[in-house]
Each structure stands twice: as structure tokens, then as C-alpha cells.
Amino acid sequence: MTGALEVRSLSVDLGGVPVVADVSFSLRAGERLGLIGESGSGKSVTALAIMGLLPEGMRAGGRVELAGEDLVSMGERRLSALRGDRIAMVFQEPLTALNPLMRVGRQVAEVLRIHRGLGRRGAAERALGLLGRVELDDPAGVARAYPHELSGGQRQRVMLAMAVACSPRVLVADEPTTALDVVVQDQVLSLVQRLADEEGSSLLLISHDLAVVARMCERVLVMYGGRLVEEGPTRDILSQPHHPYTAGLVATAAAVSSPSGARRPGSLPALPGSVPPLGRFPSGCVFRDRCWRADRSCEAVPQLCGRDHAVACWHPVGEGAG
Numbered sequence: 041m042t043g044a045l046e047v048r049s050l051s052v053d054l055g056g057v058p059v060v061a062d063v064s065f066s067l068r069a070g071e072r073l074g075l076i077g078e079s080g081s082g083k084s085v086t087a088l089a090i091m092g093l094l095p096e097g098m099r100a101g102g103r104v105e106l107a108g109e110d111l112v113s114m115g116e117r118r119l120s121a122l123r124g125d126r127i128a129m130v131f132q133e134p135l136t137a138l139n140p141l142m143r144v145g146r147q148v149a150e151v152l153r154i155h156r157g158l159g160r161r162g163a164a165e166r167a168l169g170l171l172g173r174v175e176l177d178d179p180a181g182v183a184r185a186y187p188h189e190l191s192g193g194q195r196q197r198v199m200l201a202m203a204v205a206c207s208p209r210v211l212v213a214d215e216p217t218t219a220l221d222v223v224v225q226d227q228v229l230s231l232v233q234r235l236a237d238e239e240g241s242s243l244l245l246i247s248h249d250l251a252v253v254a255r256m257c258e259r260v261l262v263m264y265g266g267r268l269v270e271e272g273p274t275r276d277i278l279s280q281p282h283h284p285y286t287a288g289l290v291a292t293a294a295a296v297s298s299p300s301g302a303r304r305p306g307s308l309p310a311l312p313g314s315v316p317p318l319g320r321f322p323s324g325c326v327f328r329d330r331c332w333r334a335d336r337s338c339e340a341v342p343q344l345c346g347r348d349h350a351v352a353c354w355h356p357v358g359e360g361a362g
């Protein structure tokens with residue numbers, strides 16, 4: 041069975057420097073899939089490549105199949121027709137995605153006019169309904185406002201209303217709550233989950249925050265250096281990470297969330313060092329210069345191996361492993 045979205049050997053190149061390399065995964069129908077990794081790991085570039093929205097100078101290779109059509113090789117016309125309709129994205133900072141000069145009600149209505157061919161009246165009515173569904177207190181007031189007149193949380197709800205307006209098969213949310221304060225974060229995450237569920241959309245949820253993905257997603261992809269280093273059911277990834285990188289992320293998150301800030305005895309080491317800039321990742325395993333298990337064998341690129349829970353590592357951590 042094919043998934044809602046099939047990503048096959050996706051790569052992104054910037055002037056000969058790989059930003060994303062050999063990324064393959066399936067987003068199953070109705071699934072909520074997380075994509076985690078530290079800042080600078082290539083998560084946003086992966087999302088933009090999927091949407092056909094890469095910045096100047098970046099080029100995508102490989103395939104991204106949506107209902108049998110390849111988005112990577114598709115022309116801009118067809119892509120524009122699918123974007124906002126069959127596949128939609130929510131960004132971290134809605135201010136950059138919303139038009140600053142247009143009232144938000146009209147922006148939501150535009151999506152319906154373009155993709156559903158609704159007239160001005162009908163689109164405006166549906167837009168108001170959508171603004172109500174994203175739990176905005178005063179939908180009519182918000183519809184008349186310009187983006188800068190709204191709070192961050194309100195803007196993110198407006199973006200969500202636009203994203204789900206056409207019941208997309210796939211919803212990509214890139215750090216949708218990172219810019220919001222904790223209470224609003226919780227509300228918006230619940231809203232994302234409810235809307236994806238109601239619209240029957242599969243969700244690809246990107247976050248650097250393990251707790252967010254743990255709460256929302258059944259399955260997780262772990263990215264580092266533009267590559268997928270581990271993939272599996274969320275529970276397994278959290279309780280038995282196989283990649284030293286994932287183990288480091290889990291240990292770091294545990295240290296942050298425990299009241300004393302102390303690591304549990306016998307727990308894995310937290311992540312040493314930091315993410316290098318583009319073009320400075322080592323050859324072979326991209327993580328080997330930060331890895332406590334690395335040796336000569338890590339000079340070769342490890343492939344993602346395993347069925348349900350897969351890892352790309354020559355010396356995986358955990359039971360029965362190296």
C-alpha cells in the first residue's frame with residue numbers, strides 16, 4: 041500500500057554542497073509523523089523541498105509522490121494548483137507567510153476562491169466559518185484585521201485555517217508553535233491534531249522539541265546533517281534509541297525536563313558539541329565527529345537499516361547491538 045506521501049531519495053543541493061541527502065520515508069494515510077533534529081539539521085529545507093518552495097540557489101533531486109504524482113519534477117503551474125489544496129504547510133513564523141497588506145479574512149477566502157472556485161460572498165462566508173473552527177474568539181473581528189494587529193497565537197490559527205481550508209491530504213507543520221508561549225503552544229498543538237483528524241489529513245510535524253513530537257506523533261524520523269539517521273515508533277525511539285545522536289537528544293531532553301536538571305544514573309550521555317555549518321559535516325557518517333562510539337568504520341556512509349525501527353549507524357546503541 042502506498043502512503044499519503046512517498047519521499048524517495050530526496051536530496052537538496054546548494055552550489056554543490058549537499059543540504060539534504062538521500063532522504064526516504066512514507067507518510068501513511070491518517071498518520072501523524074514527527075521529524076526531529078537540532079536546529080540546522082535540514083528539517084525546514086526538507087519541508088520546503090517537499091512543497092516545491094526551496095529558496096534561490098537550492099535544487100531538489102529524487103522523488104516526492106503525492107497520489108502518484110511527483111512533486112519534484114512537476115511544473116510550477118500544476119504545483120501551484122496542488123499546493124494549498126492537496127498539500128499545505130504551516131510555518132513557524134506566520135508573519136512571513138501572510139500578506140501584510142491584506143485583511144486576514146480575505147486571505148483565507150482567497151484560498152477558497154483559487155482552489156474551489158467560490159465567489160466572493162461564498163468564500164467570505166466559508167472563511168468566517170473556518171476562523172471559528174480554529175477557535176478564534178471573535179472570528180468576524182479577526183477577519184477584518186491585518187496580520188500585524190493579531191497576536192502570534194491568533195496569526196498561527198489563521199495560518200491553520202488557510203492550510204486546512206481545502207482538506208489537504210497532507211499537512212506539513214514546521215515548528216508551528218516554537219514562537220509561541222507555552223500555554224498557547226499547547227492549545228495550538230491540540231488544534232493541529234484535531235483539525236488534521238477532522239480533515240483526514242496526514243501530518244508531518246517538524247520540531248526540534250522531542251516533547252512536542254512525543255505528545256503528537258505515532259512515529260518519528262530523526263534527522264541530522266541533512267540525513268535520516270533513525271526512524272521508528274515514537275515509544276521505541278524514546279525508550280530505546282539506537283542511534284547515538286537520537287540517544288543524545290533523548291538524554292538532553294530528559295535532563296532539561298527533570299526537576300533537578302540531573303541525569304538519571306546509567307543514562308546515556310547528552311549531546312556534545314554543536315551542529316556544524318553547511319559544508320562542514322564530516323564525510324561518511326555525518327555525526328561521527330560528535331559521536332562517542334565512532335571509529336574507522338564510520339568513515340563510510342551507513343544506510344538506514346531495519347523495518348519498523350530503522351537506524352543508520354555502524355555501532356548502534358542498545359540491546360543486541362554493537
Ligand SMILES: Nc1ncnc2c1ncn2[C@@H]1O[C@H](COP(=O)(O)OP(=O)(O)O)[C@@H](O)[C@H]1O
Pocket residue numbers: 054059077078079080081082083084085086095316317318
Ligand atoms: N536560504 C538558505 N541559504 C543558505 N543556506 C541555508 C538557507 N536555508 C537554510 N540554510 C542552511 O541549510 C542548513 C539546514 O537548515 P534548515 O533546514 O533550516 O535546518 P532546521 O530546520 O533543521 O533547523 C543549515 O546549515 C542552514 O544554515
Ligand SMILES: [Mg+2]
Pocket residue numbers: 083084085214215
Ligand atoms: Mg527549521
